[in-house]
Amino acid sequence: MKKFLFATAATALLAGAAGAEEVKIGVVAAFTGPLETLAPPIAAGHELALKEASESGIFLGGSSIAPVRGDSTCIDAAAATAAVERLITSDRVSGILGPMCSGATGSVVQNVAVPNGMVVISASATSPSLSDIEDNGLFFRTAPSDARQGAVMADIVLEKGISEIAVTYTNNDYGKGLASAFEAAFTAKGGTVTLNAAHEDGKADYSAEVGALASAGGDALAVVGYVDQGGSGIVQAALDTGAFDTFVFPDGMVGDALVERFGSDIDGSFGQNPAAAGEGRDIYNGMAEAAGYDGTSAFSGEAYDAGALMVLAMQAAGSSDPKAYVQKLEMVANAPGEPILPGEIGKALQILADGGDVDYVGVSSIELIGSGESAGSYREVTFEGGEMKVVGYR
Amino acid sequence: MDFLNAFVALANFVLIPATAYGAQLALGALGVTLIYGILRFSNFAHGDTMAFGTMVTILFTWWFQSMGLSLDPLPTALAALPFGIVVTALLLLGTDRIVYRFYREQKAKPVILVIVSMGVMFILNGLVRFIIGPDEQRFADGERFLISARDFKEITGLEEGLAIRTTQGITIITAVIVVALLFWFLKSTRTGKSMRAFSDNEDLALLSGINPERVVAITWVIVAALATIAGVLYGLDKSFKPFTYFQLLLPIFAAAIVGGLGSPLGAIAGGFLIAFSEVSVTYAYKKVLGYLLPENMEPEGLVQLLSTDYKFAVSFVILIIVLLFRPTGLFRGKTA
Numbered sequence: 001m002k003k004f005l006f007a008t009a010a011t012a013l014l015a016g017a018a019g020a021e022e023v024k025i026g027v028v029a030a031f032t033g034p035l036e037t038l039a040p041p042i043a044a045g046h047e048l049a050l051k052e053a054s055e056s057g058i059f060l061g062g063s064s065i066a067p068v069r070g071d072s073t074c075i076d077a078a079a080a081t082a083a084v085e086r087l088i089t090s091d092r093v094s095g096i097l098g099p100m101c102s103g104a105t106g107s108v109v110q111n112v113a114v115p116n117g118m119v120v121i122s123a124s125a126t127s128p129s130l131s132d133i134e135d136n137g138l139f140f141r142t143a144p145s146d147a148r149q150g151a152v153m154a155d156i157v158l159e160k161g162i163s164e165i166a167v168t169y170t171n172n173d174y175g176k177g178l179a180s181a182f183e184a185a186f187t188a189k190g191g192t193v194t195l196n197a198a199h200e201d202g203k204a205d206y207s208a209e210v211g212a213l214a215s216a217g218g219d220a221l222a223v224v225g226y227v228d229q230g231g232s233g234i235v236q237a238a239l240d241t242g243a244f245d246t247f248v249f250p251d252g253m254v255g256d257a258l259v260e261r262f263g264s265d266i267d268g269s270f271g272q273n274p275a276a277a278g279e280g281r282d283i284y285n286g287m288a289e290a291a292g293y294d295g296t297s298a299f300s301g302e303a304y305d306a307g308a309l310m311v312l313a314m315q316a317a318g319s320s321d322p323k324a325y326v327q328k329l330e331m332v333a334n335a336p337g338e339p340i341l342p343g344e345i346g347k348a349l350q351i352l353a354d355g356g357d358v359d360y361v362g363v364s365s366i367e368l369i370g371s372g373e374s375a376g377s378y379r380e381v382t383f384e385g386g387e388m389k390v391v392g393y394r
Numbered sequence: 395m396d397f398l399n400a401f402v403a404l405a406n407f408v409l410i411p412a413t414a415y416g417a418q419l420a421l422g423a424l425g426v427t428l429i430y431g432i433l434r435f436s437n438f439a440h441g442d443t444m445a446f447g448t449m450v451t452i453l454f455t456w457w458f459q460s461m462g463l464s465l466d467p468l469p470t471a472l473a474a475l476p477f478g479i480v481v482t483a484l485l486l487l488g489t490d491r492i493v494y495r496f497y498r499e500q501k502a503k504p505v506i507l508v509i510v511s512m513g514v515m516f517i518l519n520g521l522v523r524f525i526i527g528p529d530e531q532r533f534a535d536g537e538r539f540l541i542s543a544r545d546f547k548e549i550t551g552l553e554e555g556l557a558i559r560t561t562q563g564i565t566i567i568t569a570v571i572v573v574a575l576l577f578w579f580l581k582s583t584r585t586g587k588s589m590r591a592f593s594d595n596e597d598l599a600l601l602s603g604i605n606p607e608r609v610v611a612i613t614w615v616i617v618a619a620l621a622t623i624a625g626v627l628y629g630l631d632k633s634f635k636p637f638t639y640f641q642l643l644l645p646i647f648a649a650a651i652v653g654g655l656g657s658p659l660g661a662i663a664g665g666f667l668i669a670f671s672e673v674s675v676t677y678a679y680k681k682v683l684g685y686l687l688p689e690n691m692e693p694e695g696l697v698q699l700l701s702t703d704y705k706f707a708v709s710f711v712i713l714i715i716v717l718l719f720r721p722t723g724l725f726r727g728k729t730a
Contacts, residue, residue, distance in 0.1 A: 195696065200703065202530075204632035208676050208702040211407035215678035216696060233633075241406055242543020242555035 020062040023320045025050055025310065026087035027067045028098030028108075033074035034170075034201055034229035035100060037257050041288070041297035042123060043069065046097040048291055049307030049345060056346035058353055059311060060320060072099030072108070074226075075172065075201070080104035084112045094320040095310050096120045097303070102127030102173040109139045119322045119329075121310055123303035126251065126274070127177040131371055138322070140329055142302040142309065142366055143274050144376020146174070149250060150181025152272055152378045152394060153222070154189055157248055160270065162220050164192045165248070166213045168234055169224035171198040178250055179224045194218045201229040206237040214243035220269075222248040227257045239265050247271075251298055254381060254388070264386035273298045275379035276365040277393035284342040284363040301342075301363030302374070308345055308362055309333055315352040333368040335359045400685035402554040406543070412673040413666075414562040414631055417569035420665030421624035422642065423649035424576065424658055425617045431593040431656035432613045433494070435507035440621060440646065442518035445639035446485060447622030448629045449526045451478030452533045459535070467537035467560065475626055483618035489514055490614055498610075515640075522636045530635045534561055561631040572623055573662060576616070580658065585612055593656065641706075645672070648709035652716045654723025663724060668709055676702045 027046045029039040047067045054065040068091045072080035080099050087093045096118055099105050105125035113120045114136050121140045128147040133139060157165060167183060169175035175198070183193045195216035199209045213221060221244040225231025231253050238244045239262070249258065249271030258266070275281065275298075284304060288295025295301060310325075312332040317325035331337075332348075337357035340348040348358045360366060367375045380391045422444060429437045437443075454474035464470050493514060497507055539545075540563050543555025580586040592599040592609045600606060625639065632638075649668045653660025678698035687693075700708070716723060 197701075198703070202635070202637065204530075204628070204635060204638040207407070207411050208673060208705060212676070212678040212696060212698055212702060214407065215403075215681040215698075217681065240539075240543075240559060241557050242547070 020060070020064075021320075022064050022066050023060065023314070024066050024068050024091055024093040025307075026070055026084065026091070026093040026096040026098070028070040028072045028080070028084055028087070028096055028100075030074040030100040030104070031069075031071040033076070033101075034226040035074045035252070037228055038124075038255060038298055039100065041293050041295065041300035042098075042100060042303040044288070044291065044293045045123070045295070045300040045303030046307040048287065049304045050311065052343070052345045053308075053311040053315075053349060056349055058346065058349045059315060060318070063320075065311065068093055070098075072101070072104045074101040074104060077104055077107035080108050081111045084108045088112060088116050088118055093118075094314070095322060095325075097306050097310065098122055100124045100299075102130060102177065105139075105141075106130060106133060106173060109133055109135050113138050117322055119310070119326050121306040121329075123306040124299035125174075127173045128181055129173060129177055131373060135371070137372070138326060140306075140309070140368065140372035142305040142362075142364060142374050143299060144374045146178040147181045148376045149272070149274065149378065150178055150183075151185040153182050153248065153250055154185035154191065155394070156270065156272060156380055157186065157220070157222070158189055158191055160220075162246070163190070164194055164218045165220050165222055166194045166216050166218035166244070167196045167222045167224065168199050168209060168213055169196070170226055170230055170252070171200055174252065175224050179222075182222065182224070182250075199225065199230045199234055201226065203230060203233065206230065206233040207241060210234060210237040210241055210243050213238070214241065218244075220244065220246040220248055222250070223253055224250055226252045227255045232258070232261055235262060235266065249381075254298055256294075256297070256388075259383070259386065259388050266383045267385065268383070270380070270382040270391075272378045272380045272394075274364070274374075274376055275301060275393070276363065276377040277379075278365060280341050280361055280363045280365060287343055304342060305360070305362040305364055305366050308340075308342075308348075309360060309366070311345065312340075312348055312352065312358060312360055315349050329372070330368050332358055333360050333366055396685045399552055399554045400682045402546075402552055402556045403685070404682050406554065406556045408670075408673050408677050410556075410558060410562060412670045414565045415673065416666035416669030417565050418624055418628045418631070418665075419642075419645055419649045419669050420662040421569055421572060421620050421627070422646040423653065423661035423665045424573070425620040425624070426646055426650040427653070427656055427658060427661040428613055428617055428620070430650070432589060432609065433498075433507070435504045435511060436647070436655075437617075438508060438511045438643065439489075439515040439518055440617075441640050441643035442515050442522065442636075443482065443486065443618070443621040444625030444628070444642065445522045445634075445636050446518055447478050447482040447618065448625035448634050448639070449522050449636075450481040451475055451622065451626045452526065452531055452629070452634060454478060455533050465536065468564070469534050469536045469561070469630055471533055471535075471626055471630055472564070475623065478626065479619045479622045482622045483615045486614040486618045487611060490610065519636070519640065526636075528636055530633050531629075532633050534630045536560065559631065561627070565627045565631055568623060568627060572620070576620075576658065579616075585609075589613065644706060645669075645709045648713045652712055652723055654725040657723065657725040660723050660725030667724075668712060671712055672705050672708045675699045675708050676705050 029043045031039045050065045053059045070083035102125045105122050123142050126143050126146045128145045169179035247269040251273035254271045254273040285295040313325040313328040314320050316328035337359035340360045369375045451474045454477045455471045540558040543557040546556045588604045649664035653664030678696040680696050684692045
């Protein structure tokens with residue numbers, strides 16, 4: 001009895017004095033569905049940042065962080081909502097990192113996050129429509145809006161000397177948003193979009209869709225789709241029928257799976273995905289390699305940044321209560337303050353604990369603008385000799 | 395030259411794909427029509443029977459590939475096909491023994507058998523997903539093209555390319571062989587004749603000493619072969635995914651009904667009619683017309699009758715038109 005009392009007292013004392021607790025954070029990614037190959041490096045990126053903060057020993061007076069995973073799928077908004085609902089009500093998480101896809105993110109923000117007052121930071125939802133979603137200021141993203149990607153993509157295509165292009169997009173929020181952003185930017189800059197047509201994912205055969213695109217003509221085909229789904233089917237059908245041999249790939253398509261499947265057949269094609277150049281990315285790639293996953297995979301670095309921003313904001317607010325730390329997110333992400341690179345989360349936590357200010361730079365040189373989204377920088381890639389090569393950043 | 399270009403573009407995007415697709419549908423519709431003719435019900439489990447047969451063939455293909463067996467330049471799946479047929483035949487004979495025979499002995503109405511077949515459909519649906527998973531599988535190997543678009547352009551010097559995939563060639567050749575064998579079997583062998591007699595008039599056939607259980611068993615075996623071949627050809631040519639096989643049920647039934655249920659010749663005609671309608675109605679003719687018409691008359695729009703999203707609607711519309719104006723189908727089968 002004495003021992004028990006002592007233990008209780010000690011625990012109470014510890015909890016009272018330092019506020020040490022176990023902070024749970026939901027890591028929600030599309031572990032199944034059309035982007036399942038991109039999910040593991042994204043979840044690993046989130047968790048690496050959380051682990052770093054947890055092991056530093058100075059997060060919220062020695063609290064530890066426990067990530068709790070949830071599967072948001074990609075196309076099933078109901079499944080995503082249910083997964084996040086469970087994380088909030090049953091696991092009692094203090095924040096949500098994810099979900100991955102734009103459609104799932106929109107429904108999670110509106111149906112779960114806003115009613116529960118939960119902070120959501122997505123690393124990969126890029127639909128322009130999420131910029132003006134009713135989020136009560138609770139939704140942030142470390143990925144830039146596709147309105148910007150559309151403009152960057154238009155620039156790259158025009159610089160390659162292509163002025164006529166056919167566009168096909170996967171029929172959802174992401175595809176439609178990016179395809180129309182691209183068409184608007186491309187036509188404004190003097191190019192012509194011969195056809196902007198949707199395709200459904202999960203079909204056995206895309207020769208009919210490609211037939212229509214080929215008939216419309218164009219020097220290249222922009223495939224705004226998913227690499228594990230209809231996007232690859234479209235590329236396959238276009239190659240088979242000889243309709244197009246130059247392709248433009250935005251972020252949903254740029255991945256190792258594309259090279260594995262098509263090899264040198266897509267030589268001369270090019271694309272871009274959100275990723276920044278600089279010191280941060282190199283450091284992160286090294287950290288990811290040490291942790292045993294591929295840090296260059298799309299949105300993995302942004303995922304690390306999302307995790308880092310959440311823990312830094314919690315530290316700055318001195319609390320894991322979403323209502324408190326949501327106010328601090330922009331403060332830790334933007335200047336002024338000490339610039340923080342990946343791997344320096346411990347240092348940042350110390351500065352914040354001492355009452356200082358930080359400017360989290362992270363992997364993707366993050367700068368939160370507007371309604372809490374990254375300003376964004378993009379990596380341009382080309383496909384040559386059956387390999388994907390990074391040509392530059394813009 | 396322009397005329398040739400127009401023809402090649404049309405062949406590349408309409409004629410060749412539709413012919414291959416039509417052959418696949420025709421084989422599927424033959425299975426449906428045989429069951430309707432002899433067992434007298436519409437078998438809703440046919441799409442999933444195709445998926446099951448293809449799945450078994452894929453598993454054998456993987457096994458052969460792991461042993462280093464190959465038919466290069468032909469796909470390995472052709473070697474695995476007979477094994478797929480045997481396993482599928484065993485499955486169908488098994489379901490007949492456990493499920494359908496019970497209802498046959500009760501002399502159940504055809505509509506009850508249709509509902510029973512839907513039950514079988516759901517079970518097979520689950521079984522296939524349980525064994526191989528719901529994801530897309532590609533199992534085509536060997537040479538990919540008989541002639542690729544790039545080679546064709548170089549040889550002929552035309553602007554338009556024409557691609558013929560090996561799988562499309564195999565589909566058409568296999569379909570011709572299978573159909574010829576089936577018709578020879580039904581017309582010339584004793585068993586085939588007894589099947590036709592049983593289909594025409596069950597009571598008379600029983601009186602003349604035909605063993606009904608034997609006819610039923612042989613029908614299931616033939617249906618297993620047709621379904622597996624159709625499924626494997628479709629999977630080789632496009633890709634295997636349990637859900638798309640389930641969806642194939644609609645065009646297959648449309649083909650069988652349009653041709654006239656119970657009429658093998660009708661099933662083949664129906665298969666090609668549905669395939670050509672689906673492909674040609676959703677094709678955008680801008681390019682073809684651009685070659686044919688004088689320069690100032692070139693079309694601005696795509697000249698596409700229906701967006702490709704509505705591909706399935708084409709089967710429905712044809713089905714409704716045929717049922718309204720000629721319910722027995724083009725080849726005067728039994729009433730649908």
